[in-house]
Amino acid sequence: MNEPGGGEMRISTENDIVMARKSVREAAVALGFGVTDVTRIVTAASELTRNIYVYAGSGVMRWRSIVFENGIGLELTFADQGPGIADVERAMEPGYSTGKGLGMGLPGAKRLMDEMELHSEPGQGTTVCIRKWLLRR
Amino acid sequence: MAYGNISVIKVRDILLVTVPPDPDDLTVTELQEQVLQAMAVHEAKGLIFNLSTVDTIDSFFARTVTETVKMAALMGGLTVLAGMRASVAITTTQLGLSLGSTLTALDVDRAMDLLGTALRREESSA
Amino acid sequence: MTIQTDGSANIVLGAEQSFRLLVENVTDYAIIMLDPSGRIASWNPGAEKITGYRQDEILGQYFARFYTPESVNNGDPEQELKQAVEQGRFEYEGWRMRKDGSRFCANIVMSPLRDPQGTLIGFVKITRDLTDKKTDKKKADYARSLIEASLDPLVTIAPDGKITDVNAATEAATGRSRQALIGTDFCEYFTDPEKARNGYQQVFREGQVRDYPLELRRRDGGTTPVLYNASVYRDENGQVVGVFAAARDITERKRAEERIRQQGREILELSTPVMQVWQGVVAVPLIGTLDSQRTQQFMERLLERIVETNSPVALVDIMGVPTIDTQTAQHLIETITAVRLLGAQVVLTGVRPAIAQTLVHLGIDLSGITTRSSLAAGLSVALDLLNLQVVKKSAHR
Numbered sequence: 001m002n003e004p005g006g007g008e009m010r011i012s013t014e015n016d017i018v019m020a021r022k023s024v025r026e027a028a029v030a031l032g033f034g035v036t037d038v039t040r041i042v043t044a045a046s047e048l049t050r051n052i053y054v055y056a057g058s059g060v061m062r063w064r065s066i067v068f069e070n071g072i073g074l075e076l077t078f079a080d081q082g083p084g085i086a087d088v089e090r091a092m093e094p095g096y097s098t099g100k101g102l103g104m105g106l107p108g109a110k111r112l113m114d115e116m117e118l119h120s121e122p123g124q125g126t127t128v129c130i131r132k133w134l135l136r137r
Numbered sequence: 138m139a140y141g142n143i144s145v146i147k148v149r150d151i152l153l154v155t156v157p158p159d160p161d162d163l164t165v166t167e168l169q170e171q172v173l174q175a176m177a178v179h180e181a182k183g184l185i186f187n188l189s190t191v192d193t194i195d196s197f198f199a200r201t202v203t204e205t206v207k208m209a210a211l212m213g214g215l216t217v218l219a220g221m222r223a224s225v226a227i228t229t230t231q232l233g234l235s236l237g238s239t240l241t242a243l244d245v246d247r248a249m250d251l252l253g254t255a256l257r258r259e260e261s262s263a
Numbered sequence: 264m265t266i267q268t269d270g271s272a273n274i275v276l277g278a279e280q281s282f283r284l285l286v287e288n289v290t291d292y293a294i295i296m297l298d299p300s301g302r303i304a305s306w307n308p309g310a311e312k313i314t315g316y317r318q319d320e321i322l323g324q325y326f327a328r329f330y331t332p333e334s335v336n337n338g339d340p341e342q343e344l345k346q347a348v349e350q351g352r353f354e355y356e357g358w359r360m361r362k363d364g365s366r367f368c369a370n371i372v373m374s375p376l377r378d379p380q381g382t383l384i385g386f387v388k389i390t391r392d393l394t395d396k397k398t399d400k401k402k403a404d405y406a407r408s409l410i411e412a413s414l415d416p417l418v419t420i421a422p423d424g425k426i427t428d429v430n431a432a433t434e435a436a437t438g439r440s441r442q443a444l445i446g447t448d449f450c451e452y453f454t455d456p457e458k459a460r461n462g463y464q465q466v467f468r469e470g471q472v473r474d475y476p477l478e479l480r481r482r483d484g485g486t487t488p489v490l491y492n493a494s495v496y497r498d499e500n501g502q503v504v505g506v507f508a509a510a511r512d513i514t515e516r517k518r519a520e521e522r523i524r525q526q527g528r529e530i531l532e533l534s535t536p537v538m539q540v541w542q543g544v545v546a547v548p549l550i551g552t553l554d555s556q557r558t559q560q561f562m563e564r565l566l567e568r569i570v571e572t573n574s575p576v577a578l579v580d581i582m583g584v585p586t587i588d589t590q591t592a593q594h595l596i597e598t599i600t601a602v603r604l605l606g607a608q609v610v611l612t613g614v615r616p617a618i619a620q621t622l623v624h625l626g627i628d629l630s631g632i633t634t635r636s637s638l639a640a641g642l643s644v645a646l647d648l649l650n651l652q653v654v655k656k657s658a659h660r
Contacts, residue, residue, distance in 0.1 A: 018161035036224040046195035108232040223566035242606035
């Protein structure tokens with residue numbers, strides 16, 4: 001399931017959420033992240049994958065390792081063609097939810113990761129990109 | 138009794154629930170069902186969730202557990218969450234999940250002690 | 264002197280006229296004639312330019328005039344005449360003296376002149392002032408020796424990205440000979456060829472680049488971290504010829520940086536030791552300012568130790584923390600919350616007045632947290648929580 005360096009999987013069933021967690025766990029462990037960081041990354045991925053399933057019905061999760069001067073990182077991208085987010089700022093506030101969720105997904109994922117980028121337009125779907133860095137040694 | 142990999146064991150009037158390592162949503166929902174049914178059947182006064190094998194807690198899991206705790210309380214049971222891993226505790230806190238004011242214990246042993254003390258206190262005040 | 268025409272518009276000169284014209288117009292060479300005894304029989308503008316003597320003051324003079332005193336003492340002028348006679352043509356480079364006493368390096372060709380019968384009628388001497396050339400060559404040699412002596416790998420890169428020249432240090436750094444390097448792409452010797460390409464392209468665009476980090480690939484497979492300083496260099500017309508780049512090996516520096524980082528981490532660990540003070544009680548005195556990273560690390564260590572030692576009480580003393588900002592306060596609250604999730608409890612001790620003020624002003628709610636003024640008082644609470652009691656030993660056994 002995991003190719004060295006990166007991979008991709010479709011999110012369309014409830015079961016895909018736990019499969020996504022497993023793939024991400026594998027990738028994060030392979031890169032050498034410590035147990036707490038692995039937990040953070042997997043939890044963030046779980047939240048964002050759940051968002052795809054709950055709000056858009058289906059989408060795709062991609063992951064890849066990235067290299068930079070001082071070390072390496074893991075980048076995860078969650079993309080869907082769902083309804084999009086009308087008010088990104090509010091969506092980033094903890095507790096705000098337009099659905100049945102707790103509203104923890106986006107702000108939570110942001111807190112757990114080092115970087116997050118969000119692109120969303122109502123009617124045009126949503127793409128969330130998150131990254132965590134692992135410094136060399 | 139067990140459903141797949143959920144185990145619910147009765148110890149005196151306490152139910153000990155062992156949660157599998159990375160349960161999918163279906164299993165988590167089923168957990169709630171199983172727990173509440175067991176509570177009804179055994180009229181348990183205490184409930185211990187053994188989280189020592191859980192390596193991820195996301196918002197769905199947290200919400201379901203918190204709900205279960207409230208439901209169990211309505212059915213007369215006091216819950217203790219036991220053995221959460223350090224990495225999971227840190228992540229859950231940073232994710233912003235509070236798990237309410239549910240009692241917690243470092244391991245099942247201490248959870249039993251805690252329930253014992255708490256239940257005795259309830260009885261003496263009743 | 265008669266001037267003849269060949270019917271066309273060209274002017275045909277007699278041989279002597281041609282020769283005279285040539286000699287009179289050459290200013291870079293001294294072309295003179297000596298009589299058989301070595302006296303100057305003819306002079307030209309070039310000779311005047313090179314030696315400084317005018318025709319009217321030099322004709323008839325003995326040609327040793329242009330030799331340095333040491334040469335004259337040595338008998339060089341006579342020796343040279345003799346050689347010209349014997350060998351037919353004689354060329355050499357040596358020092359000569361000008362009218363003003365200054366010396367110059369000259370290339371001299373001396374040939375004997377004979378009449379058709381073979382009688383010596385004199386000598387023709389052609390002298391070239393080599394001073395500039397020698398200086399140029401000296402300068403060039405000097406510059407090259409500096410380049411080769413440099414400890415930093417130096418390289419020149421053409422606009423198409425090919426290496427045009429290297430020094431010895433580059434050969435050593437890459438493990439390849441200059442023949443193997445010259446003509447190849449600069450980029451292929453780095454772990455990130457794209458980055459290397461962007462680097463020299465930036466130099467061509469902006470004129471220079473400083474401290475550009477790259478990883479050099481050595482022949483043995485290893486890599487060396489380097490920083491490049493590079494600039495464009497031009498020809499006499501000001502046209503850019505290529506990029507001149509100097510690499511600085513920063514392996515030692517990186518090692519030193521890593522040592523410092525490691526020491527920093529060790530200091531961090533030393534300064535937040537989570538100690539088990541009793542069965543079921545861990546304590547950690549926090550000292551110094553807490554930044555985000557430190558607090559994060561502290562949180563992980565504390566929780567790990569709590570699980571390791573199975574301690575339901577954690578005494579966290581912040582007497583040694585002078586100031587606290589919003590983010591740190593929030594991290595602290597996070598830590599306390601996370602500890603609760605484990606099934607343990609934090610007793611915060613040593614809250615200084617300044618910290619207390621900051622926390623209240625920040626609106627941080629510490630009402631759910633047990634606090635005490637000192638670590639000792641905190642220990643008392645801990646024992647209480649564990650249902651333990653300290654009893655004095657009885658006097659008699």
